[in-house]
Amino acid sequence: MTDTILYSAPGTCGRVTAIVLEEAGLSFETRVIRFLKGEHKSPAFKEKNPKGKVPALEIDGTVLTENVAIICYLVARYPEKALLPKASTLAKDAEITADLCFCSATLHPLVTRIRMPQFFAGPENASAVKKMGCDAMREYFQLVENRLADRPWWYGEAWSAMDAYLYWVFWRVEGAEFAVNDYPSFRDHARRMEERPSVQRAMEREDQMTAQLEAEGLVFTPPRAGKQD
Numbered sequence: 001m002t003d004t005i006l007y008s009a010p011g012t013c014g015r016v017t018a019i020v021l022e023e024a025g026l027s028f029e030t031r032v033i034r035f036l037k038g039e040h041k042s043p044a045f046k047e048k049n050p051k052g053k054v055p056a057l058e059i060d061g062t063v064l065t066e067n068v069a070i071i072c073y074l075v076a077r078y079p080e081k082a083l084l085p086k087a088s089t090l091a092k093d094a095e096i097t098a099d100l101c102f103c104s105a106t107l108h109p110l111v112t113r114i115r116m117p118q119f120f121a122g123p124e125n126a127s128a129v130k131k132m133g134c135d136a137m138r139e140y141f142q143l144v145e146n147r148l149a150d151r152p153w154w155y156g157e158a159w160s161a162m163d164a165y166l167y168w169v170f171w172r173v174e175g176a177e178f179a180v181n182d183y184p185s186f187r188d189h190a191r192r193m194e195e196r197p198s199v200q201r202a203m204e205r206e207d208q209m210t211a212q213l214e215a216e217g218l219v220f221t222p223p224r225a226g227k228q229d
């Protein structure tokens with residue numbers, strides 16, 4: 001047992017926190033939340049995270065939520081792990097926070113519309129919602145593509161937590177038939193991510209969670225809402 005517990009579920013943005021924890025070399029336990037059973041909305045889990053969402057990171061008896069806040073906490077607590085670049089000015093620091101917020105507040109909501117459009121407007125309108133999500137996402141994928149055209153990672157030569165967040169976004173929409181091949185630099189970034197031991201270990205944790213859900217008959221597969229390109 002460790003005193004750091006990540007509550008998550010396979011395929012979710014809990015992967016961002018898992019990768020960052022792995023990059024930091026921290027020891028932690030992963031506990032699966034059973035979405036299909038509504039466990040994320042259960043009173044017991046809402047005691048951990050009243051918003052009923054993953055990830056939630058229990059660390060030394062305190063529960064942290066929101067990927068951006070969790071990353072900022074880990075960066076401040078473990079400065080030697082260099083999870084984000086060190087900002088030389090307050091404005092630069094705000095820019096780094098803005099980058100993470102871009103992932104959580106702009107990209108993630110579009111991921112959900114592309115991946116699970118039926119949750120927004122019912123199954124009959126899922127294709128239209130997905131199309132709107134894809135149309136909006138293209139502008140932001142192009143922005144990331146331009147940035148990654150001349151560098152391996154978002155901040156240049158050094159990997160950072162921002163790369164973990166971008167990777168999850170890419171992977172999520174790649175699996176929802178978004179035309180990721182139009183963005184070769186972003187695609188190469190994802191493949192580089194998959195070579196990192198931290199990502200492989202995070203994926204092994206997800207595989208274990210999936211096996212547990214399978215054994216309980218609780219694997220969730222979103223219905224298809226049509227290919228977009």
Ligand SMILES: N[C@@H](CCC(=O)N[C@@H](CS)C(=O)NCC(=O)O)C(=O)O
Nearest residue numbers: 012013052053054055066067068104
């Ligand atoms: N802004 C939050 C987003 C958390 C979030 O939306 N998590 C999803 C999984 S990717 C979730 O738990 N959804 C369940 C629900 O909203 O009912 C973060 O970055 O941690």
